[in-house]
Amino acid sequence: METARVFFGLAAALVVPLGLDWQRSRPGPAALVVLICSTYAVFPYMDRVRPWAALCATALVALGVSFWQRSEDPWRSGFPDIRAWVSGPLVAPRRLGLAVLAAALLLSAWTAGERTTSLLQKFLESDRAAVIVSAWLIAVFGGGMLAKSATKPVRHEIEALEEGPQRSAAMEFMNGGPTIGRLERGLLFAFLAAGRPEAAALVLAAKSLARVPSAEHGKHASEYFLIGTLASVIAALTMSMAARSAVGLPVL
Structure with a gap:
């Protein structure tokens, strides 16, 4: 383990x-x-x-x-710019807000007591929990890399279309793909890792009903939808099986 x-x-x-x-x-x-x-x-x-x-x-x-x-752009750390929090007309309210939030966190920690601290330590030390959490992260974000790679040819075809209603509709359809894909893979992994594949099937059915591309999106959007969904299923299924096997449970 x-x-x-x-x-x-x-x-x-x-x-x-x-x-x-x-x-x-x-x-x-x-x-x-x-x-x-x-x-x-x-x-x-x-x-x-x-x-x-x-x-x-x-x-x-x-x-x-x-x-x-x-x-090739100039190197930046990528952290949010906090200068607005230390200068400008809203410095005092923001500092007061931070102080109030800090006080709330300290009060919450004191209220939680030793029991919560003990549970947190057990969670951090639990190998089984660590494997499940790590496998979930790999499924959600690694599955995104897989889906992005698998749908790359279709995205290039859509971007190469002539300007018009079909291209605009397909581009708009793709814009929500990464976020929806992460939610989809997270739910699929959770249900599969819990040994509830029937619930995972309901997730796919719900997605198909809510997000299936229409005729105005064109065939490219349909291909994007199908390939992305299959990639998400593969990622969630593979990582759930690996995680269940690692913690000593049947793979399905």
């Missing part, structure tokens, strides 16, 4: 920022995600050398990918 936790966790640490394409536009947040996910993966084994070596290797891979795919 230790090996499965570290493997799934470090894989998720790489896949999440890559799935969001942050290595190009937001290297700072991408590095932060890699650090958080990697630390979570090796949390119970911080007294050993090999998990830390694997974490360092993951960080080096993420750094190498960021440099490899760096755009």
